[in-house]
Amino acid sequence: MNVLELFVSALIYPGLLTAVSLALSFEALKRKIEARMQNRMGPTYTGLRGFAQPLIDIVKLLGKEDITPLTMHEAVAAAALVWSISLAAFACLLLPWGLGGLGDIGYNALLIPVCLSLAAALLGLASLSTRSPYSVIGGLRFIGLLMSYDIGLISLVGVAYATTGSLDMDVIRAKLWEGLAHKPFLFPLWLLALLVGFILVQADLGEDPFTIAEAETEVAGGFEAEFSGRKLAFMRLGHEVHGVTALLFYVSLLLAPQPSQGVFAVISLLAIGLVIAFLSIIVDASTPRIRLKDMIKLSWGYLVPLSILIAFLSLMLGGAAS
Amino acid sequence: MAQYFYYLAAFTLILIASTAYYIAAFILAPRPRRRGEATLPYACGEKGQEAKSLDPPYPIVLVVFAIAESVPIASFFCATRDRLALLPLLVVAFVPPLLVAGRKYERS
Numbered sequence: 499m500n501v502l503e504l505f506v507s508a509l510i511y512p513g514l515l516t517a518v519s520l521a522l523s524f525e526a527l528k529r530k531i532e533a534r535m536q537n538r539m540g541p542t543y544t545g546l547r548g549f550a551q552p553l554i555d556i557v558k559l560l561g562k563e564d565i566t567p568l569t570m571h572e573a574v575a576a577a578a579l580v581w582s583i584s585l586a587a588f589a590c591l592l593l594p595w596g597l598g599g600l601g602d603i604g605y606n607a608l609l610i611p612v613c614l615s616l617a618a619a620l621l622g623l624a625s626l627s628t629r630s631p632y633s634v635i636g637g638l639r640f641i642g643l644l645m646s647y648d649i650g651l652i653s654l655v656g657v658a659y660a661t662t663g664s665l666d667m668d669v670i671r672a673k674l675w676e677g678l679a680h681k682p683f684l685f686p687l688w689l690l691a692l693l694v695g696f697i698l699v700q701a702d703l704g705e706d707p708f709t710i711a712e713a714e715t716e717v718a719g720g721f722e723a724e725f726s727g728r729k730l731a732f733m734r735l736g737h738e739v740h741g742v743t744a745l746l747f748y749v750s751l752l753l754a755p756q757p758s759q760g761v762f763a764v765i766s767l768l769a770i771g772l773v774i775a776f777l778s779i780i781v782d783a784s785t786p787r788i789r790l791k792d793m794i795k796l797s798w799g800y801l802v803p804l805s806i807l808i809a810f811l812s813l814m815l816g817g818a819a820s
Numbered sequence: 821m822a823q824y825f826y827y828l829a830a831f832t833l834i835l836i837a838s839t840a841y842y843i844a845a846f847i848l849a850p851r852p853r854r855r856g857e858a859t860l861p862y863a864c865g866e867k868g869q870e871a872k873s874l875d876p877p878y879p880i881v882l883v884v885f886a887i888a889e890s891v892p893i894a895s896f897f898c899a900t901r902d903r904l905a906l907l908p909l910l911v912v913a914f915v916p917p918l919l920v921a922g923r924k925y926e927r928s
Contacts, residue, residue, distance in 0.1 A: 499826060508830035509837055560845040563852055580842050584835040591830060600830055603823045608896040619889055652895060728845035 499600070508591065512599050517590035520746075521738035525552040527772075528779050535783045552738075556731045564727035569629040575725075578627065579732040582620035586739040589613035593743070594667040594750050596763025607665040610747050611652045614702070617740045618644050624733065625721040636721030640711040642790055646797030647701040647708075649806075650694065651744075656809025657691040658751050660684060660816025667750060671763075674754035687812045692752050694805050696774070699748045701793075703741035705782035710790045745778065746771050 499507075507513055526541070526549040533540025541548030566572055589610045591599060603609070622644060625637025658670045661677035661684055678685055701708040711721045725733050746767065749755065753774075755766035788796070 504826060504829055505833065508833040513830065514834050514837055561849055563850045564846075565852060576842065580835070580838045584831065584838045587834050587838070588831045591834070592827075600826050601823060603827065605896060612893055612896050615889060648889075655895075727849055728842060731845070732842065 504600075507598060507600055512593065512595045513591040514587045517587040517739045517743060518735065520590070521735065521742045522552045522556070523549075524742045524745075524775055525738055526550070527775060528782070531776070531779045532783045535780075556735055559726075559731035559734075560728050562727040564729060566726075566729075567628060567630055567724050570724065571627040571629075574627040575624045575729060578620040578624035579729060579736060582617045582624070583732060583736040583739055585613045585617035585620070586736060586743050589617070589747070590739065590743040592667070593746055593767075594671040594758070595767065596668075596671070596757070596759045597761060602666045602668045605665045606667040607655045607658060607670060607751065608652070610667070610743075611648075611655070614740060614744050614747070615644070615648050615652075617736065618648075618702075621733065621736055621740070622721070624725075624729075628724040630724045632723035633721060633725075636711050636723060639790055640721045642794065643701060643704070643708060643710050646794055647698045647801070650797065650802045651698045651702065651748075651805075653802075653805040653809040654691045654695050654698075655751065657684070657688055657812045660809075660812035661688065663816075668758070671750050671754045672758040674752075675756065681816060683815055684812055687808050687815070688752070691805070691808050691812075694801060694808065695748050695752055696777070697801060698805070699745055699774075700778055700781060701797075702744040703778060703782075704737060705741075705778055707781075707785040707788045708793060709787050710793055742771075742775075745774055749774055 509515060529551065530540040530548070539548075541551035544550045544554045592602075592606050592610050592613070593599075594602070594606075619641070622637050622641040625633045625640060628634070628637075655665070658674060659665055661681060662670050662673040663677075664670060664673070678688060704711060722730060722733055749771045750767060753770055755763070755770045757763050757766065
């Protein structure tokens with residue numbers, strides 16, 4: 499790999515620019531579909547059928563006056579936001595695109611959720627750094643949500659590992675279906691992991707019924723309260739890049755779109771990602787928010803133990819078979 | 821080893837690009853017009869009531885948060901050293917304190 503390839507991979511495809519483009523596309527799609535479901539038009543003015551509206555919103559925010567409360571630790575907030583978006587974009591770069599990229603070090607199935615987890619944690623930290631009651635409440639709710647889905651999501655890597663015998667995302671994507679054909683007894687566990695994973699990704703995206711971070715303080719902006727201008731732009735973009743990368747990670751880990759190499763690998767990943775995004779938006783638009791207390795109960799009572807059990811059983815059965 | 825270097829270089833490039841974008845927005849955006857008059861942040865409560873500030877965050881939340889965040893990092897650490905057998909031990913070690921702390925957090 500030469501320097502030019504490294505630059506292109508990191509900054510354009512499949513790195514920063516791709517991550518930001520996908521995040522903005524997801525946001526545009528969400529706005530249009532949700533509007534249609536609520537008998538509205540959604541954005542119509544900017545770009546083709548209004549699809550460029552999220553991009554224009556971010557550009558507009560970047561040029562806005564930045565109003566910072568006296569109590570905010572500005573350096574902490576700025577550093578947390580920049581690091582958060584960088585980690586999420588780096589995780590996007592590590593996805594098994596099948597074309598270009600940096601290749602796999604053999605443990606990307608764990609490295610990607612680590613990056614995503616830290617990226618989300620930094621967004622929570624940015625909220626807490628304002629020391630405003632609204633933001634702190636929003637930030638604590640955001641962290642509460644993160645704690646309730648994070649471990650469950652990482653446990654599901656166990657299913658892919660048991661099926662393919664590897665933590666290399668390229669290998670997982672190439673061999674998941676073959677592995678399931680050779681170990682059919684893992685199929686019910688995989689199916690369960692798929693369902694639990696979808697619920698956890700919905701929480702990771704921060705969509706309904708898991709829009710807990712905005713609850714109670716949404717009139718003031720939830721965990722985004724006190725952020726304006728470039729900080730709000732980075733906050734929103736970081737959250738969206740994180741969400742869309744988590745969704746594509748889930749798709750490549752548990753659905754392993756085929757083919758796994760070449761241009762069609764990229765197309766198949768994006769196409770299946772689009773289907774899952776569509777389902778996620780439908781769930782978002784058609785379910786009411788649950789309370790944080792109920793989310794913690796649901797997560798600690800059912801989802802986390804279930805996902806750990808799925809991972810444990812998969813590893814036991816997969817290990818016994820091989 | 822070269823792969824690790826590429827990863828580090830790629831992350832550094834992304835970080836530099838994001839920082840540059842933030843700094844460019846900082847330079848190009850209009851200056852805050854009322855900087856000297858900045859007051860306390862938004863306050864909870866009734867209009868006219870004295871503004872409250874909230875010290876973040878409760879210690880229990882930090883503890884739960886630190887344990888929760890250490891799980892993915894520790895899993896990665898185990899995997900990169902070919903100590904995957906440690907993962908069930910990790911779960912046994914981390915989940916009970918998390919459940920206890922999670923229950924406390926729920927009540928806080």
